[in-house]
Amino acid sequence: MLFSTLSFQPFKKTSGVKIVVIDAGHGGKDPGCNGAIHNEKEVTLAIALKLGNLIEENLKDVKVIYTRKTDVFVELEERAQVANRNNADLFISIHCNAAAKFVTYKDKNGKTQYKTWKDKKGKIHKKEVTNPVPYGSETYVMGIKNEKGKMEVAKRENASMLLEENYEKTYNGFDPSSDEAYIIMSLTTSAYVEQSAKFASLIQSEYNNKAGRIDKGVQRQSIWVLWRTAMPSILTEVGFLTNPIEEKFLGSEKGQTYMASAIFRALRNYKNEVEGKNEKYNDEIENQEALENENLLYQKEHPELKDGSETDVKDIVAENQEPPINNDDKKDIEKYNALIKKADEKLKERKLEDSKKLYTQALDLKKDDAYSKQKLAEITKIEVDIKKGEDDKAKANDAQNKQYNELIAKADKLTADKKWEDAKKKYQEALIAKPGEKYPKQKIKEIEEKQAALSEAQNDTAKINPKDLINNYAGQTKKDTSKKTPSIKGGIEFKVQFTSSDKEIEASSNKLKGLENVGYYKAGAVLKYTAGVFTKPDEAVKYQTKVRDLGYKDAFIVAFKNGERIDYKEALKQVKQ
Ligand SMILES: [Zn+2]
Known part of the structure; x- marks a missing residue:
């Protein structure tokens, strides 16, 4: 090809x-x-x-x-x-x-020949002189x-x-x-x-x-x-x-x-x-x-070279050449190369201070070294960028802290006012502003515990007088008078709780239409209305479905022992025994 x-x-x-x-x-x-x-x-x-x-x-x-x-x-x-x-x-x-000149010589036949030299690989090169x-x-x-x-x-x-x-x-x-x-x-x-x-x-x-x-x-x-x-x-x-x-x-x-x-x-x-x-x-x-032009200046000073003659090559080289490299200099070159190699590595690893030190040492060894200077400038630029990044971060942090403190102050105020849900929301917002903060987490936990305790207190059947229950069942349901009172005394029964009210509901009310064995028990000042009375939990579950179909979507089963409300799971356990 x-x-x-x-x-x-x-x-x-x-x-x-x-x-x-x-x-x-x-x-x-x-x-x-x-x-x-x-x-x-x-x-x-x-x-x-x-x-x-x-x-x-x-x-x-x-x-x-x-x-x-x-x-x-x-x-x-x-x-x-x-x-x-x-x-x-x-x-x-x-x-x-x-445009190097090649070194020539006349061989024994008077013919011009190039002087040569062999490199490490044995390749032949023409010998050159500075031109x-x-x-x-x-x-x-x-x-x-x-x-x-x-x-x-x-x-x-x-x-x-x-x-x-x-x-x-x-x-x-x-x-x-x-x-x-x-x-x-x-x-x-x-x-x-x-x-x-x-x-x-x-x-x-x-x-x-x-x-x-x-x-x-x-x-x-x-x-x-x-x-x-x-x-x-x-x-x-x-x-x-x-x-x-x-x-x-x-x-x-x-x-x-x-x-x-x-x-x-x-x-x-x-x-x-x-x-x-x-x-x-x-x-x-x-x-x-x-x-x-320095060559023209040189020629002015050396009129003998004006015609471009090469007679004084050696002198020009000697005048312009820096001192020949001796062994100490060779060591310096090796040292310089080693420093640069290490400095480059450190820079790659983003170890700025280390690489800066090494480039500075290299620059000490080789004055005016463009590479080290360039690298040092690069590092300075990186450092400036990093500093700028940190400043921006600090500014962002300040704003974040301010927002967080404001939210916490509001949340604390709402807590003091017992506005639990609102307080919880503010603490959650504060957590979003500053994730990982312990204070809002702790406060949310406290509020949730308090709310749980409150609802527990509302449901606390210990405060309910069993007599109230029995008495209140009396006369509540006209349809089925045989089931006015709890069917089982001293045993466990299940009812479907379907609503609560702060005052008694008229037996003729549409709200109770289609429900059987309606009664209520008191939780503090609140009347919790139940329907149905069952000894078998699966029957209660079936009835719960019926109650829900009547429109009480949140109806749930509650358990009683000897007329006292007990934990539903506990009741299930006791029924199984
Ligand atoms: Zn080139």
Whole structure:
């Protein structure tokens, strides 16, 4: 299968710049190109993080997504897919250039040969020296024409894929070193070349105007990440790490800040243009003091180098290079790496204080370390958010306490007024306002106990004089005089209680129509009316149904022993015996 059959994302219609993907080139096992001191992956990450911060702080309506925020390896295809998946409006890939010179010698036949060296895996590499000649910045958009022999940048940047585990599968057989591959690639052109080129040229002028870069212009080459992104996308080569003077600039905090600011200003202008706005800025970023190019300054001081001669390479390197790394420094690097690893872990576990301490220690070891600074800033932001969350919670708690106290005060007042049901309701509301509070629970329990005691007192048959019962049955029912009095004396009987009244009900009343053996017993001042008299509980149950059918839906069975009301269950027990 040909790599050209890879599926593409549908192109996105852009009407604004709301989502920006920042791609720090290389990372992890892929260092990118190397200078004498710095390597590409660390410089690109530092600039990427600074750029992201500038956007987040100054363009609040823009969301920043990074393809990597740490020193990790990310596949080329994945970098493009991060942008596609997130429906980005702009893709910015940051890289450093290289143009190393190879060390040559004449063999015994007088023929020029490359000096080589073997890596750990036994692979042969050409030996390189730092090359002071090329310097300057250039920005790439997806190319149509790939001129033979002028594809170094595309070939070098695309070669990162060779480090991937399944690169042949992922890239459907694309060979980043083959010229033919680039011809196929150029057949699919991006709909966004024009927009991308507009953005690229804005970047180039910012590099030149403020950051003191030599403008090597906007270039077109078939670079994988540009080819695969379905939105305006650029790849910027911030400068040459192989030029020791430019390397020093790009490796410095100041240089990285200048490069990130330049890309930021270009992005801000591009965004305004796309969104049809005409804003002018007068802020610190806009008014950044313009730099002079340090290579040009150096040449002024060393007229012998004006023609680009390479005679003093060693001197330039020596002048610009930081002291060679000795064993102590190596230990420091190991110590730094260990600190960062641990700090990252602690941050992941949300152990903020621990990770803060570790990043600060790392920063002590490596002055101006962009990564530690970035992480410390992140932690400060998390801490601010946490503090804000706690304040909000405290405010909510205050409101909750106020509501609770008011409800309790009302409930206590209702309790004092003996308005039990209302008091209970208020205590329940208080419990909803502040679940788990003991006081309202306790009060509800007390009220329920009191209510139970009250209803018990109402039903308390002990207060009823059995004589009252017998007497009151007399003459109550005219229909069946034979059953005027309880049928069984000294035994257990069941009756159906159907209503209560504060005064006697006339025997002729419609209320008693259809009922037999009607009588009542007194519970305090209340007369509780019963109907029927049975010795067998099942008969009472049948009669209960009848009474209920007469309209007394709540009719229930009550039991008496020797004319005294007793517990129904107890009565059932005694009847069974
Ligand atoms: Zn690169």
